[in-house]
Amino acid sequence: MxxxxxxxxxxxxxxxxxxxxxxxxxxxxxxxxxxxxxxxxxxxxxxxxxxxxxxxxxxxxxxxxxxxLESEQDIEISYRILKGDYKYLVEYILEHSLNCNREKVQQVLNGLYLGQYPLHFIYDVIITPVLHQIGHLWIENKLSIIQEHFASQTIRDCITRLQGIIKMPQQVDVRALCFAPSNEMHDIPLKMVDHILETRGFAVYNTGQNTPVEKIGDIFDTIAPNRLYISSTNRININELQSEINKLYEIAREIHCDVYVGGRSFDEIDYSHPAVKKRLFTFEEVYKY
Ligand code: B12
The missing domain is CATH 1.10.1660.10 (Multidrug-efflux Transporter Regulator; Chain: A; Domain 2)
Known part of the structure; x- marks a missing residue:
């Protein structure tokens, strides 16, 4: 190393x-x-x-x-962060997330943030490539399913803890509802979206994984969100998914709530609805739009 x-x-x-x-x-x-x-x-x-x-x-x-700084490795990491050696940092996080070494992963994430890298940059340039690498290794049978779970849980925990040190701005009057539909277990992207929206001063309501759409109307009445972010990665039953998402579009339209969609399901799911403002592809876009 x-x-x-x-x-x-x-x-x-x-x-x-x-x-x-x-x-x-x-x-x-x-x-x-x-x-x-x-x-x-x-x-x-x-x-x-x-x-x-x-x-x-x-x-x-x-x-x-x-x-x-307590060891040679701390110095090395600090140096790589300062030099912007992202390739090295991605490999390092990958290695330590596979071993569930939260301390090491956290050190890099906190170090990047304290080194003045914006949160969306950390998510786009470090975390997303790590998760994609985990996906490649798994497809190539180089990881067991348990290792894949170890790694994704470690990353999930560390991004949550990173959020704990982020400086929050003053709240603005925007309520954002973050939603992951039925059968959706991939909640890391939605968590990252949630965190970025918080740094914009929005009040964020996150439904988390696998949320059935039936009762969502009640939530719209209570919270009256101005923005709805739908995250969908798993496209096992595309017709059911489309009909759930259509319901969300309709409810949003009724209360003039702007919809933003993200995740690879939208390669197949239709989002040409008047309520949908944009499909977002990066966390930088989540920060911008
Ligand atoms: C971690 C992971 C899991 C974890 C999820 C843990 C968690 N709590 O999130 C677990 C182990 C639970 C899991 C389960 C499964 N997974 Co999985 N998983 C992954 C993995 C490795 C990373 C996913 C991730 O977080 N990526 C990081 C995000 C940020 O990247 P992204 O998806 O490319 O998204 C980009 C944009 O679209 C945007 N974005 C994404 N979402 C959103 C949302 C919003 C609102 C916005 C604005 C933007 C945005 O941000 C990214 C930046 O470029 C991927 C591999 C990969 N290539 O991503 C497979 C992957 C997504 N999984 C896959 C599969 C098949 C499954 C399972 C069906 C496996 C199984 N047989 O059980 C189950 C399905 C569970 C379910 N019902 O949802 C496939 C999906 C293939 C497909 N056709 O849909 C992938 C691609 C792996 C593969 N190559 O086969 N998985």
């Missing part, structure tokens, strides 16, 4: 340790932080130099910008 990085320069070391380059220089000159000097006089750092500094100087290191 640590094999590919050979050296950090002073700027990298400063970013990883959360200090200025001048502080890095001072620490190296004072001998507190080891380094290698190149023939041209530049400082180069090995991961082990930063790790042993962190180990010996926990107090000095209190201003770290992403998370507490």
């Amino acid at each position: 640590t094999g590919t990085i050979k050296y950090f320069n002073s700027e990298d070391a400063a970013k990883v340790l959360g200090v200025n380059v001048s502080t890095i220089k001072r620490w190296t000159e004072g001998g507190a932080l080891e380094c290698i000097k190149t023939a041209g006089g530049h400082r180069k750092f090995l991961m082990s130099h930063l790790a042993s500094f962190v180990e010996k100087n926990r107090k000095k290191n209190s201003k770290v910008n992403l998370f507490t």
Whole structure:
């Protein structure tokens, strides 16, 4: 895991340790932080130099910008986040979600958010590719069904916990109902939609997995949502699904509620209804529209 990085320069070391380059220089000159000097006089750092500094100087290191650095691997992750090495981070999350290692997955997600990446970006560029990878591995019989469940549950938990550290804006007067129809167990995309809408200041009502449509009229009366987000991935019984979704479109139209749809079922499900504003394909679009 640590094999590919050979050296950090002073700027990298400063970013990883959360200090200025001048502080890095001072620490190296004072001998507190080891380094290698190149023939041209530049400082180069090995991961082990930063790790042993962190180990010996926990107090000095209190201003770290992403998370507490306690091991070489923490430094590596912090560095990859700062460099935007998404391919590495996707692989890392995949590996640790398959092992149900929530702590490691959470560290990366929190680190990305604290590193100023927008939530929709984290979902589009990191989480979605991880979930797609899990799908590929499963199709290729490289994962057991249990491993697939382990991984998706770990991710589900970690995105929920990430939501706990997100700074919420002031509420605006928009009520959004997030809905997953009957037989729909894929609720991770809907959760991510829900989280993004919260960051827009909307009041969000999420029905969660597998929601029958019959009683939905009551909810529309009580909440009077301005927006309805329908998420559908599973298309086992397409006719039943279409008729459920048609009911939702109709109820929404009656109360002038705008409908947004998302998920791969809409490759087959008709969404050319006057209530439907848009089919959304990315989490960035959920943030934008
Ligand atoms: C995790 C997972 C599960 C988990 C779900 C856990 C959970 N709580 O969500 C479990 C194990 C329960 C599961 C079960 C099943 N699954 Co599954 N699952 C997946 C997996 C690996 C990831 C799904 C996911 O979250 N993707 C991430 C989302 C964000 O990506 P996306 O779906 O491409 O969506 C994009 C956009 O459409 C948009 N979007 C998606 N939804 C929404 C919603 C809104 C409102 C908006 C605005 C946008 C939006 O965001 C994404 C960004 O590009 C996929 C593989 C894959 N390629 O996705 C299979 C996959 C979806 N599953 C599949 C299947 C077949 C099943 C089962 C039938 C398996 C079985 N035989 O039991 C069951 C069905 C259960 C049911 N009744 O729903 C198939 C679906 C094929 C199809 N033709 O529909 C897939 C594609 C795997 C495969 N390649 O065969 N699954």
